[in-house]
Amino acid sequence: MPVMKQIGGLLAWLALSFVVAAIGGWGSANAPVFYRELMLPSWAPSAWLFGPVWTALYTMMAISAWLIWREFGFKDQAKRALQVNFIQLALNMLWSWLFFAWYLGAISFVEIILLWGAIVATIVLYWRLNKAAAILLLPYLAWVTFAAFLNFSIWQLNPGTL
16 A cells, blocks of 8 residues: 555545544533542543543554554445444544533443443454454543443432432
8 A cells, every 4th residue: 555545544444434533522511520529439540531542542543444444444344343443433432422412421421431442342453454443442442441430420419420
């Protein structure tokens, strides 16, 4: 693949990743204020941590997808893997709306479990094609695992709000 096409592809994957982040961010525009008003477990991170963590994760997600696309395009197993990746991106984007915009604690918890499963499926499919691409998603899986516990705990601590 020509270098310019590879660079264009990387920029496209980064753009897609950050469009997803922006749409999710739009849904969580009130998150800093809302998060401060919630009863939180003692192990909940400070609100300022979420931005840098998600920036790093979205970047790794984009690079991961780019590695698959660069090597295989949208053919055969890679097409299926990238389709599952698109599903997990959509679920990722939706979670912010469910939790921060619509205050749906139980539904956001169920949805984050679906997101977790989609991430696992993406990792498994990527592993078969490019181990580096799969490994780049492990911090994302770890963070969403943590976020699922946090989602559940906050939902349980704030039954009147969520």
